[in-house]
Amino acid sequence: MLDTLESKQGRHTELISLYIPPGRQLSDVMNSLRSEYSTASNIKSRTTKKNVLDALMTVMQRLRLFKETPPNGLVLFCGAIPQNGEGSEKIETYVLEPPEPTPIYYYRCDQKFHTEPLQEMLREKEVYGLIVIDGNETAIATLSGRNLKLVKVLTSGLPGKHRAGGQSSRRFERLREQEVNDYYKRVGQHVNDAFLQIPNLKGIIIGGPGPTKEDFRSGDYMHYALKNRILDLVDTAYAGEEGIDEVVEKSGSILREVRYVEEKRLMQDFLSALGKDTGLVTYGEDEVRQALKRGLVRTLLVSEKFEESRVKVLCPNGDYVEETTVKGKDQETIRREFQGKQCPKCSATLEVSEIEDVVDELARAAAQSDAEVEVISTQTEEGMMLKGGFGGIAATLKYRQA
Numbered sequence: 029m030l031d032t033l034e035s036k037q038g039r040h041t042e043l044i045s046l047y048i049p050p051g052r053q054l055s056d057v058m059n060s061l062r063s064e065y066s067t068a069s070n071i072k073s074r075t076t077k078k079n080v081l082d083a084l085m086t087v088m089q090r091l092r093l094f095k096e097t098p099p100n101g102l103v104l105f106c107g108a109i110p111q112n113g114e115g116s117e118k119i120e121t122y123v124l125e126p127p128e129p130t131p132i133y134y135y136r137c138d139q140k141f142h143t144e145p146l147q148e149m150l151r152e153k154e155v156y157g158l159i160v161i162d163g164n165e166t167a168i169a170t171l172s173g174r175n176l177k178l179v180k181v182l183t184s185g186l187p188g189k190h191r192a193g194g195q196s197s198r199r200f201e202r203l204r205e206q207e208v209n210d211y212y213k214r215v216g217q218h219v220n221d222a223f224l225q226i227p228n229l230k231g232i233i234i235g236g237p238g239p240t241k242e243d244f245r246s247g248d249y250m251h252y253a254l255k256n257r258i259l260d261l262v263d264t265a266y267a268g269e270e271g272i273d274e275v276v277e278k279s280g281s282i283l284r285e286v287r288y289v290e291e292k293r294l295m296q297d298f299l300s301a302l303g304k305d306t307g308l309v310t311y312g313e314d315e316v317r318q319a320l321k322r323g324l325v326r327t328l329l330v331s332e333k334f335e336e337s338r339v340k341v342l343c344p345n346g347d348y349v350e351e352t353t354v355k356g357k358d359q360e361t362i363r364r365e366f367q368g369k370q371c372p373k374c375s376a377t378l379e380v381s382e383i384e385d386v387v388d389e390l391a392r393a394a395a396q397s398d399a400e401v402e403v404i405s406t407q408t409e410e411g412m413m414l415k416g417g418f419g420g421i422a423a424t425l426k427y428r429q430a
Contacts, residue, residue: 043107
């Protein structure tokens with residue numbers, strides 16, 4: 029829904045975003061909107077004035093359907109959205125109950141809908157810091173929800189352990205120790221810069237293929253507040269970016285609540301069952317839909333990038349009904365695609381009676397059969413495989429299909 033809202037653009041400042049906090053009297057909100065309506069009546073542009081007034085009137089009509097503000101508040105988006113160029117504007121309205129209490133009353137009329145407060149509610153609050161270090165390079169990353177972000181990769185610049193000819197062993201070791209110490213200090217400074225600014229840092233995991241990680245942790249290279257947040261040391265076969273992925277894989281017990289790790293596990297379980305030919309998985313929209321109808325699905329896996337709609341068209345004379353899947357989610361665009369199509373039986377013009385997001389349709393079917401629904405991002409390699417290799421829809425099954 030937020031992706032859809034963010035894609036909407038008005039011709040001018042004609043799109044209304046309204047956030048109502050819990051406990052706010054709707055009568056007070058209505059009075060405020062009437063005041064906005066009076067102010068909007070003075071807009072010079074005739075078209076803009078009409079569109080803003082129509083949007084405000086629609087919002088007030090929607091608010092009359094509520095006896096009181098819901099427990100988490102209420103969010104309304106309304107405005108004139110161009111459908112096919114100038115002059116084709118149509119009022120679109122979206123009413124949402126937010127997942128968390130709306131903290132403030134907020135009204136804005138702009139060229140876009142303001143979804144930032146809702147985006148913030150959905151943002152993962154817990155962040156983990158990841159460090160993979162060896163004698164050659166260090167990679168620093170953060171993991172939050174579905175997002176694994178590489179912050180910095182730096183090389184050590186350290187010479188090999190074999191001393192140059194003519195140097196005494198003691199002098200060479202002393203110089204190398206100084207260079208290693210300088211390298212650790214550089215790493216520590218980058219770690220401080222990356223992690224100290226994160227207010228909700230849950231903890232830090234340090235990995236690496238050798239003893240370097242222990243030396244770095246035990247030294248006085250990181251800010252004391254960060255040292256106190258070190259959760260674990262992880263042995264890895266690689267350093268750099270590959271080492272970061274390995275740390276995530278090997279820290280499942282610590283990161284089990286992180287969505288990134290959970291999504292990888294879900295997809296790995298699916299791929300493992302598929303590779304072993306257990307008969308306990310299926311994929312593809314039609315195949316999964318049939319499995320849902322038969323109550324076979326244990327877990328429905330859908331890609332967050334699956335953007336297709338289920339359309340039901342029918343003949344006004346009752347001679348024909350068809351359900352089909354089309355790309356895209358914008359209902360006006362979909363309706364235009366079917367405009368003028370004729371019934372294959374009586375040649376009457378077909379009517380679009382229903383448009384629904386395929387994911388919503390399948391999720392509703394899953395709920396009816398007590399199946400779990402997991403929306404998988406494309407932030408992981410496995411998530412990319414679901415979208416590209418399996419059509420964006422897959423499922424694990426309770427038992428084999430007959």
